[in-house]
Amino acid sequence: MKRALLLFLLASLVTPAVAQNGGNVEVGRVSFEALSQQTEGSLLRCRGDVEMATHSFVLRAxxxxxxxxxxxxxxxxxxxxxRIQLLPVTPKTASDRRQQHQ
Structure with a gap:
């Protein structure tokens, strides 16, 4: 069930492009924070206090x-x-979150 929900949430995102910024990693409109990150081709491995965020949810693992x-x-x-937290989406918050992820 968790996996299906996560796949559904991720299906609304754009095609990813990886860019690293210090301790943070952004993949398309998904941002990651973790104690360590490792990229192997198209696979991003995040370890330790991981936070994965989009405009509609925050996943911690x-x-x-x-x-x-x-x-x-x-x-x-x-x-x-x-743990996954679904975020409320209103026209204003959706616009604000899009600007944060650009």
């Missing part, structure tokens, strides 16, 4: 593997103490 080559949005596998 001990580990996240993000596959950016699986369709238009990518897929994520989260492990260890997984």
């Amino acid at each position: 001990d580990e996240v593997d993000y596959h950016s080559d699986t369709g238009t949005a990518g897929t994520a596998e989260a492990r260890g103490s997984v």
Whole structure:
């Protein structure tokens, strides 16, 4: 069920392009924060206090593997103490969040 929900949420995102900024990583409109990140081709491995955020949700987990080559949005596998927070989307917050992720 968690995996289906996560896949549904990720399906609304754009095609990813990886860019690293210090301790943060952005893949398309998905941002990641973690104690360590490793990129292997189209696979992003995040370990330790991972936070994965979009305009519509924030996922927190001990580990996240993000596959950016699986369709238009990518897929994520989260492990260890997984929590997801769905964010309210109004016209103003959607616009604000889009500007934050550009």
